[in-house]
Amino acid sequence: MVGVEDFEQIIGGVLQHQHIYRSNPDFEDRQQVCREKIWSLLQNQPDLKAQQNPYLFMILVNLMRDFGRKQARNQALQTRVQKTFRPELADRVSAKQFDFSLDLINFFQILPTTELKVIFNDMVKFPEATINERCRRLDLPRTTFKRRQRQLGQMYLRWHR
Structure with missing residues (x-):
């Protein structure tokens, strides 16, 4: 056979x-x-x-x-x-997002005034919102909001160094 x-x-x-x-x-x-x-x-x-x-x-x-x-x-x-679908990329992105979230929480805690905390909180909750929407929601004049936004940005840059 x-x-x-x-x-x-x-x-x-x-x-x-x-x-x-x-x-x-x-x-x-x-x-x-x-x-x-x-x-x-x-x-x-x-x-x-x-x-x-x-x-x-x-x-x-x-x-x-x-x-x-x-x-x-x-x-x-x-x-x-x-x-x-790249799971390793998703893991890296989620780790970076977590680190960034911790940074935002720590930065929020060092803000000196309640007004800055309210503006910062609004920016975190509604990242896609326009300035006009934010001003209406926070009941702030546009120039005041822009000034506080610039102040927050400068404080974050100084804090993050």
């Missing part, structure tokens, strides 16, 4: 034909895929020839091409997924 090990020469020929050499990282995976295909063919055709079998050679060549296409498709999908 013919065993899978009798087909090692044709498997080597198929891999060489496809330019898959031992140095290739998936050489053994491809070898195993060929062995599995031969084993399944041997289940149906026990008298399958191991030598001079161009039909089997082409089946294995097409199998290797399919394997390569599948691998390329999976790699492309994995690349797209990694571009959209």
Whole structure:
């Protein structure tokens, strides 16, 4: 009876034909895929020839091409997924946000007046708000708000050094 090990020469020929050499990282995976295909063919055709079998050679060549296409498709999908979701980047960003939040809390505690604390708190709670919205919400004239905002910025720069 013919065993899978009798087909090692044709498997080597198929891999060489496809330019898959031992140095290739998936050489053994491809070898195993060929062995599995031969084993399944041997289940149906026990008298399958191991030598001079161009039909089997082409089946294995097409199998290797399919394997390569599948691998390329999976790699492309994995690349797209990694571009959209980068957990290591998310971890770094969340750590920086946490550090920045601690800085803001510490800075808030050193503010000298309640008015500056209220303005700073509004800026933290509503970062996208316009000056007019802030002035309405805080019931402050626009020039006073701009002056206090500039004062907060200068204090933060001095404090953060």
